Amino acid sequence: MCGICGVFRYGDHARIVDEPLLTRMRDTMVHRGPDDAGIFLSPDGAVALGHRRLSIIDLSPAGHQPMCNEDGSVWITYNGEVYNHRSLRADLERRGHHYRSRSDTETIIHLYEEQGARCMDSLHGMFAFALWDSNKRELLLVRDRIGIKPLYFTVVPGAIVFGSEIKALLVHPEVPRDLSLPALYHYMTFLVPPAPLTMFRGIYKLPAGCCLRVGSDSTVRLEQYWDALPRASSRMKDPAEASQQVKMLLKQAIEKRTMSDVPFGVFLSGGIDSSLNVALMSELMDQPVRTFSVGFREPQHLNEFEYARQVAKAFRTDHHEVVIDETDLLNFVESLIYHQDEPIADWVCVPLYFVSKLARDTGTIVVQVGEGSDEQFGGYGSYLRTVRLHERVWRPLRKAPPSLVRGAAACARRFLPTGRRGGAVTELLNLAIDEEELFWGGAICLRDSDKGALLASHAFDQMPAEEVPWQSSPTPASVEVFARLLTQRPVRSHDVVAAHLAHLDSATGGSDFLTRMMYLEFKQRLPELLLMRVDKITMSTSVEARVPFLDHELVEFTAGLPQSWKLRGGVTKRILKDAARGVIPDSIIDRRKMGFGAPVAEWLRGDLGRCVEERLRDSGLAERELFNHDRVKDMLAHHRAGRQNHALPLWLLFNLSCWYDRWIGS
Numbered sequence: 001m002c003g004i005c006g007v008f009r010y011g012d013h014a015r016i017v018d019e020p021l022l023t024r025m026r027d028t029m030v031h032r033g034p035d036d037a038g039i040f041l042s043p044d045g046a047v048a049l050g051h052r053r054l055s056i057i058d059l060s061p062a063g064h065q066p067m068c069n070e071d072g073s074v075w076i077t078y079n080g081e082v083y084n085h086r087s088l089r090a091d092l093e094r095r096g097h098h099y100r101s102r103s104d105t106e107t108i109i110h111l112y113e114e115q116g117a118r119c120m121d122s123l124h125g126m127f128a129f130a131l132w133d134s135n136k137r138e139l140l141l142v143r144d145r146i147g148i149k150p151l152y153f154t155v156v157p158g159a160i161v162f163g164s165e166i167k168a169l170l171v172h173p174e175v176p177r178d179l180s181l182p183a184l185y186h187y188m189t190f191l192v193p194p195a196p197l198t199m200f201r202g203i204y205k206l207p208a209g210c211c212l213r214v215g216s217d218s219t220v221r222l223e224q225y226w227d228a229l230p231r232a233s234s235r236m237k238d239p240a241e242a243s244q245q246v247k248m249l250l251k252q253a254i255e256k257r258t259m260s261d262v263p264f265g266v267f268l269s270g271g272i273d274s275s276l277n278v279a280l281m282s283e284l285m286d287q288p289v290r291t292f293s294v295g296f297r298e299p300q301h302l303n304e305f306e307y308a309r310q311v312a313k314a315f316r317t318d319h320h321e322v323v324i325d326e327t328d329l330l331n332f333v334e335s336l337i338y339h340q341d342e343p344i345a346d347w348v349c350v351p352l353y354f355v356s357k358l359a360r361d362t363g364t365i366v367v368q369v370g371e372g373s374d375e376q377f378g379g380y381g382s383y384l385r386t387v388r389l390h391e392r393v394w395r396p397l398r399k400a401p402p403s404l405v406r407g408a409a410a411c412a413r414r415f416l417p418t419g420r421r422g423g424a425v426t427e428l429l430n431l432a433i434d435e436e437e438l439f440w441g442g443a444i445c446l447r448d449s450d451k452g453a454l455l456a457s458h459a460f461d462q463m464p465a466e467e468v469p470w471q472s473s474p475t476p477a478s479v480e481v482f483a484r485l486l487t488q489r490p491v492r493s494h495d496v497v498a499a500h501l502a503h504l505d506s507a508t509g510g511s512d513f514l515t516r517m518m519y520l521e522f523k524q525r526l527p528e529l530l531l532m533r534v535d536k537i538t539m540s541t542s543v544e545a546r547v548p549f550l551d552h553e554l555v556e557f558t559a560g561l562p563q564s565w566k567l568r569g570g571v572t573k574r575i576l577k578d579a580a581r582g583v584i585p586d587s588i589i590d591r592r593k594m595g596f597g598a599p600v601a602e603w604l605r606g607d608l609g610r611c612v613e614e615r616l617r618d619s620g621l622a623e624r625e626l627f628n629h630d631r632v633k634d635m636l637a638h639h640r641a642g643r644q645n646h647a648l649p650l651w652l653l654f655n656l657s658c659w660y661d662r663w664i665g666s
Helices: 019-032 085-094 104-122 166-170 181-190 239-256 272-284 305-314 326-340 349-361 373-377 381-399 402-415 420-433 479-487 493-508 513-523 525-540 552-559 574-580 607-618 620-624 629-640 647-665
Strands: 002-009 036-041 047-053 074-082 125-133 138-143 152-156 159-163 203-205 210-215 220-224 264-267 290-296 318-324 366-368 544-546
Touching (some): 002 125, 002 166, 019 036, 019 047, 019 525, 047 074, 047 125, 104 210, 152 166, 159 166, 181 479, 239 272, 239 552, 239 574, 264 272, 272 305, 272 574, 290 349, 305 318, 318 349, 326 349, 326 525, 326 647, 349 525, 373 525, 373 552, 373 574, 381 420, 381 513, 402 420, 479 493, 513 525, 513 552, 525 544, 607 620, 607 629, 607 647, 629 647
Parallel strands (some): 264 290, 264 366, 290 318
Antiparallel strands (some): 002 047, 036 047, 074 125, 138 210, 152 159
């Protein structure tokens, strides 16, 4: 895994790219590539590519980047792993291509020579790369299908600037630093700005499964080459056959991801996903699998050491553990804000950092993680509850006369208690009145109707629209969603949800409710929250994380499986659990799901709460008067007194304030 960056100046080629500037951009990401560094400058000075290397495949100098083809007409700077590069190489060599290294990087170059800008269709893996074709005078920026690897870009006068991390772009003197108000508004709902927005106005993230083509005539075109739409994989005759296919595809995905010239291991929580990683990897190795777990000193209710140790013992792994506490979090906050680049309001980032550091300290460079399993198999209890709510309450409610629903909502507001249950009923009725979707995502903080009490009344009244700096592909795809995020007024986070679902319905003619839920997760929460926390945090310790459950062939198969199979018998993740029988212990398969978390709610009642209070009061963000500070103080006081749980919105605001002071206010 690596860090990439670059600049392409089109039009006025007299304004050449400055090499010292590119070096500074590149070296903001030493943590992504401590083993090597390189730069390419085109002869006319219009194009500059930078690279930091974390050596995984072909550790020799032959794997140095940026890398070119034989005649130097095509150059690439690349971050990722292509797991099928050996089979692709064999075919390319038969076609007459000559290799100078064993790296997968060189395969992308030769594949591009054969297939052009659709070369990514043949790649199996995770990747973000920039490829310069001097003959066409075109720059191609690509992000992998699922969005495992990030790629950011911004358009400045006469140039496009890009990189694996936003901090690399901010080094460029023509890239301003300012807060994006639409991004902030959506962040309050989704815990992270949805693609293509970032919290920086004018800086964008390339959406998953998309590429950006930039021509010397200043044309910038956004194209989508893959989408997480359900396919015809449900031709299986029954769930048992589907489970066997899942087991086969997962085993193949894990085997692909053992491709490495450096030591690798597994992050082990003791749940189904990480335990399957360990079990199937151990079948492929002639030495013990290295496993890593993290837990908490106090309180201990989120610890899963008991189950992780059970799996480690069953498969005789080389097991390592780390225990952290509130002090570790407080000491880590500044580094967390720096490495996230933009706020990611998910406290899992904290334990993830310490288990990543543990792996690196043992000399382990590559790890496999379990992200993406729950999002395609329906693994959360909240998914099952939402499906049942949809079937038993939501569908009948949407068929009821609107006047009856409005009357019920008025009664609920007046007579129901304001606690969790009463609030849930009122929210459900309000969604029906507003004709909004029931499910917005697996991690939602505040819906549109909830933000009014927290936002200052004037804050978003005159929110300017951002100019879309690209053209969309004319082919049918959901790229129009991305433009709508920037230009639509008034801003509503529900529109993000509705636009994605409208595209799904248009493409498929209608899907069952769980399939709609899963599609939304693959469009927003998975690529921009879960996978970005994995990328940013593991790479901050110079560790590469691989996600076998997000092998696109497995995802394409499971996306088409019906809801009745995935939640058969009212059991979450049923297809995967059936596939796991006989591979891992039943005690792991049938135990209560805990989920990877951190006791932030408890810590907010201690030293962390005092730190949060000071930051929210003294932050430069407070001076912009975007929030109702009396409401924020009440939330903090009620949480610390144990009267209500406001941990998620408080953590969200804390991350936002720390980010603002680090990147904007300073």
